[in-house]
Amino acid sequence: MIKIKFSFHGGAREVGRSCIQIEFENFSLMLDCGVKLRQDDGCPVLPEHTDALILSHAHLDHSGMVPALYRKNRLPIYSTDITFEISHMLQRDSVKINKLRREKEIYTNNDINEMRKSEICVNYGEKVKLRKNISFEMIDAGHIPGSASILIEMDDLKILYTGDIKTVDTYLQRGARVPRADILIIESTYGNKIHPNRKELEREFIDVVDETLRRKGIAVIAAFAVGRTQEVLMMLRNLSYPIYLDGMGQDITRIFMQYPKYLRNPELLKESARTARWITNNEERRKAILKPSIIVTTAGMLNGGPILRYIQKLKNDKKSSVILTGYQVEGTNGRLLMENGYIVDESNNKKISVKMEKHQFDFSAHAGRNSLERIARDVNPEIAFVVHGDQEPATELGKFLTTICEKVYVPEVGDVIEI
Numbered sequence: 104m105i106k107i108k109f110s111f112h113g114g115a116r117e118v119g120r121s122c123i124q125i126e127f128e129n130f131s132l133m134l135d136c137g138v139k140l141r142q143d144d145g146c147p148v149l150p151e152h153t154d155a156l157i158l159s160h161a162h163l164d165h166s167g168m169v170p171a172l173y174r175k176n177r178l179p180i181y182s183t184d185i186t187f188e189i190s191h192m193l194q195r196d197s198v199k200i201n202k203l204r205r206e207k208e209i210y211t212n213n214d215i216n217e218m219r220k221s222e223i224c225v226n227y228g229e230k231v232k233l234r235k236n237i238s239f240e241m242i243d244a245g246h247i248p249g250s251a252s253i254l255i256e257m258d259d260l261k262i263l264y265t266g267d268i269k270t271v272d273t274y275l276q277r278g279a280r281v282p283r284a285d286i287l288i289i290e291s292t293y294g295n296k297i298h299p300n301r302k303e304l305e306r307e308f309i310d311v312v313d314e315t316l317r318r319k320g321i322a323v324i325a326a327f328a329v330g331r332t333q334e335v336l337m338m339l340r341n342l343s344y345p346i347y348l349d350g351m352g353q354d355i356t357r358i359f360m361q362y363p364k365y366l367r368n369p370e371l372l373k374e375s376a377r378t379a380r381w382i383t384n385n386e387e388r389r390k391a392i393l394k395p396s397i398i399v400t401t402a403g404m405l406n407g408g409p410i411l412r413y414i415q416k417l418k419n420d421k422k423s424s425v426i427l428t429g430y431q432v433e434g435t436n437g438r439l440l441m442e443n444g445y446i447v448d449e450s451n452n453k454k455i456s457v458k459m460e461k462h463q464f465d466f467s468a469h470a471g472r473n474s475l476e477r478i479a480r481d482v483n484p485e486i487a488f489v490v491h492g493d494q495e496p497a498t499e500l501g502k503f504l505t506t507i508c509e510k511v512y513v514p515e516v517g518d519v520i521e522i
């Protein structure tokens with residue numbers, strides 16, 4: 104077999120700062136370059152030289168350090184058009200938050216502007232040549248609109264990097280299908296967990312919202328701006344109560360509607376977005392909670408964003424609910440709320456006790472254990488690397504993979520593996 108070197112600069116036995124370097128015949132290719140939660144929070148150590156970067160999708164745990172890598176290397180960056188547009192928005196937001204927190208500057212808005220000149224848009228299924236014997240294509244990963252798995256060919260060897268992947272259909276997108284490859288780099292966020300039936304989960308979610316409104320409460324729904332917000336709007340479009348959209352989800356919804364080719368049902372999103380009332384100022388926020396209503400807003404893990412204003416106002420109202428719609432990372436306000444019943448106000452570090460009803464629905468955008476097994480069987484690789492999962496899910500998926508692959512690696516951050 105030809106010689107290839109894999110370096111895991113991040114996203115190994117952890118979720119966050121995904122950053123994988125593949126070196127072959129003096130060519131150094133980077134797959135993703137992300138941060139943990141924020142710029143200051145555990146960045147990958149960037150290598151001295153990289154020839155090109157392929158970005159799987161816009162989430163900051165994959166895109167958050169790309170401007171820093173560009174600043175260092177001035178390299179070409181490949182991804183889908185919508186991924187570039189969303190990642191710029193998220194990167195700018197992270198620059199802003201960084202400034203507010205007076206943390207060390209890693210890159211500036213100017214770096215993001217400069218980087219745009221080096222970005223090359225790629226369509227799904229389009230074969231891109233990087234060198235005479237190195238090429239790649241991007242395949243719809245079903246995770247968020249524009250997200251991709253990346254199939255790389257080095258000589259005759261095929262390497263598939265799943266990126267973040269979902270194989271089950273959602274309101275927003277069709278599930279992913281994967282091709283065969285010799286080497287598989289697979290995410291393992293839910294490497295040891297089977298997801299509940301999505302349709303049933305949706306019904307339970309709608310019931311909780313409906314019950315809140317019937318008892319004259321406000322349903323405050325925390326949703327990630329990219330993907331979850333739009334799905335929630337589509338799920339709730341038939342409820343006969345006012346539904347408000349607040350925060351960064353508005354900007355992302357606008358972008359999604361500009362790129363209908365990435366959506367399963369663009370008309371449905373348009374209709375759902377039109378049904379919602381878009382909040383633009385504090386006066387509208389005040390009025391929105393005077394009568395039973397649904398508020399869909401950010402941040403999805405309650406760390407900042409307009410949702411904190413709503414919770415502040417409604418914290419003692421037992422008729423109202425705060426409803427989380429995704430995974431809550433340890434240490435976030437969302438996790439604190441579910442485990443301890445309070446959140447922490449970042450400006451003064453004070454605890455805010457929340458008496459509203461609390462619910463969490465994990466509408467995951469990642470493949471569950473069963474889907475991951477199916478992906479591995481379909482790809483049918485000789486060698487597998489397990490990434491993008493905490494210690495336990497990563498090692499458990501690794502164990503399963505040994506039943507179908509000759510060699511399985513569950514690397515740690517900093518590991519370099521030559522094959």
Ligand SMILES: [Zn+2]
Pocket residue numbers: 160162246267
């Ligand atoms: Zn993601």
Ligand SMILES: [Zn+2]
Pocket residue numbers: 119121162164165267491
């Ligand atoms: Zn991710």
